[in-house]
Amino acid sequence: MKSHPSSTVATLPAVLADVTAILALFLLFPSLSARLAAPSGTNALLLSAGFVLFCVGVYWLRRLTPAAGAGGEWGTRGARAALAVFFALTISLALAWQLGFFQSGLQVDTRELGEGGSAAYFVYAPGAWLGFSLLYVLALAFEVRSRAALSGGRRLVVAALGLLAANGMLLLLSAQARAVMGSGGVWLLPVYLGLLLLFLPPRLEHLARELPFPSPAAYASLGLFLVVIGAYTIAVITA
Template sequence: MVVNNRHLNLKTAVPITLDLLTILALILCRNALFTQFQDLSAINAILIGGMFVLFCLSVYWLKKLEPSTETTDKNWIPAQLLSVTGQRILGILFGIALALAVAHQLGYMESIFIVDDRVLGAGESSAFFVYGPASWLGGGLIYMLVLSSITPPRFLKAESRYNVVAALGLLGVNLMLVLATAELQAVILSANVLWILGTFLILSVLFIPTRLVYLSKQPQFGGLISFVFLLLFAAWVIF
């Protein structure tokens, strides 16, 4: 009984603590990240790509957690969001968002209206207008495969590493959220209340599915409420 209570306390405390630490990180790093991402560069694109790899690994770790035996606790989660089809759709949306972020940091959005395809050769035009964007989108769609994959549990609740893996998975997701907030802040230079609502909806579509992966393993309302508050704060930071 003591072990079960300890596990229950940890599964509640871990996501809430990480969400609060992420809010603190947004407060402390807001100006630095905004300055970094407002100055478009390939370094930022590489940073986004590297964090995306960590993000995919984090989601994979969360999916490998042993689920709770109390299946009735997660009946409040819409089945469509946990279905393979639903996760594939959400994964595609995230892949599109990632491709747009990389394209923005590489200056593709500005140059596409300047480049004259009559000057470029056939190969250069294909690389610029087709192969480049297709590679960014294809890389982003890796997340769709990770999110919608059906994998047997590897990390058992009885193991001491269970909570460590869960914490690392949640941390990787939150770090990606920090970069996504910085990227959106660089794109939305002037914001109002409507932008806050729109940004919250965008962040919710992109990141709530990852938290639901964890909540499907360890059902709880505390971790969901703290994450929604984190998303609201991230949207407010842009204002």
């Protein structure tokens, strides 16, 4: 039987991902938020690439065989689906903003577009973005088959890559939020709760497969992630 890593070792991927997220907050966040403040197709491709990697990372996390004493699957399928749909709506709005849909939508003359052009612009294009964004529902909500049990370094690498992909998406969406929103303490609680709803599920999926809950190691890992979310929240609402 292949052994699973101890509780202390199992937290290493989360610690690596969160330390990397803090470093990225100082090194990459300012320039990235400035770039995303200017809508462009290139930025939309950047968000799309990050989103695909995010989905793959969450899928990898969910395919890990639960460690001894761990709970396995996190949450109900309905709860995971609802959170995945919320994420899908968020990323589709971000893509629409980067592609100039909201600004151009107010300037488009539907009489010149005609019925077919209007349908393509106002229905099919947003539908395509939303359909693409619903890829996350497949990654988070649907049942996945656990891969053959991984042990040692390979298991840690897979977990680390999955969590790094999730935190990379946290960086991208936080920078997008900073580009769109104005600064102000009034946004503190909404932004913090929004980031939690978007990015807490992947972390809970990891914890559910690696650590027994409740346990000191699980609380420490979750607490560190909440600090990371708080740091990104402050970065979003401050100039």
